[in-house]
Amino acid sequence: MLLDAGRGALIGTVEIIPGVSGGTVALIVGVYETLIASAGSLARGVATALADGVRGRGFARAGAHFAAVRWAVVLPVGVGMIIAVLVASAVLAPVIEAEPVASRALFAGLIIASLIVPIRMVGGRWRAREYGVAVLGAIAGFALTSLPHVDPLEPPLPVVALAAAFAVCALVVPGVSGSFLLLAVGMYAPTLAAVNERDLVYLGVFVLGAMIGLGLFVSVLQWLLEHRRRVMLATMTGLMIGSLRALWPWQDESGLQAPGGDLVPVVLLVLLGITAVGGVLLVEAAVLRRAAARLEAGGAASPDPRSDAAA
Template identity: 30%
Template structure:
């Protein structure tokens, strides 16, 4: 029993590592990774379970001791066993893999984007296959809407904004909202806002134990937390009330988002065989996770 608990925590950490790695790449979403590894809905509801009510009740508890129990109940209603290893994996990816991802994007960009093209394409098919019983004729409308919005967003041109703490904070809110939505890339949103290269350099400084820009990390992280907690409540509401339409929209969003890696492949054609192998590896990775999750759900 204990070993199975440890392995579950380890797998969650590895899934977080994969999510964080994907979030570093413009055009790829950590939400997509959460979807294909079978943790997306739990991830959304776990984020939604985070609230500050326990702080409110804790303060009131100094006047009325019964509020201490409310504070305790509110605190332990948060899904920590799920969130802690997952978030640790995401943070570790940000801190340790930023240089590796940057190296891949600089040396073999076509093959890197081909891998993620295959991954996103297969993910969209997986979502459709596992939720097709939910889809109705009206679902086609939401799929089409998702395709259109995804296609338009990833086609946005970059704008140059200042690197002030306030702008980095706002960028954190917006990009983290995108990170948890399959099909939308938080890294790409940062690229559009003109903050991607700046924040990537800040991350690289941290990996070399240079802390001169640490305030920007706190500003981005704090904005990201606000974005995550706020948007997760919207998503949990949509999954609870309009699950069919939400899944259909997400499927369309992933298809539309293929424009970004697709354009990178077409714009920089290089070593066709290696590119095709990379694309197939992306598809195979999703297939592996899909089969694993489907088998686990039928046990």
């Protein structure tokens, strides 16, 4: 139990850092497939309980979904994640507010290095189709991050729920950061603030949106990754590239600005972010190699663990 709580703390800590994927860390510490399967069962159980309760059909079907959840793993991991998010948010929020240029530079480095994940997961040589959808994704990402952001102090609650629903989908693919999705649509800072201020209304709506996202979108994404894997991952790559606009270090409410006199430290921070994610990816690669070696030694097939997790 303590080990799983420690795993959850690692996942929760990186989950609030844009560019570092909690899914990647979950894969590294060995709980990725369990969490994804359990989260899907939990979301389906809640949805089934609501639907069958209204229709007077009882809760037998919902109970079957709840029984499929690995509670012995999910609960301690969840507690560890919650504690880590609370602690890390309290540390990060004042830093981001005091040093916006430096924060965006570091986050940009994290995202740039993370691009290797969906690029690598496409598998094999990219074809014209993959390049085409990646370009379209980059254009869409740039356009979305060019839209006026919501009020950073009081975002509408429907926007909060929608942002949470999409951000939770990042759990499906290791390497894709949910925090980065929040950052790209201007919801990262208000979400951190809500955690630090214990804004229960905001957090309740956020959790509700995340549950809806798990129930509706994650299954669709899993299907797309199984049946349209190359196109889906190429699209994700393009979206991440286009969304880097949100992390241009020098910008204000009027738009993007030219680099200032702090060019050298900004470049160093970008390189630091690239190095940090590169280190995480190297550890992940080592874990995957060991897992493949164990499967081969046992006489079993050795598929890509990421493919199994996403299927």
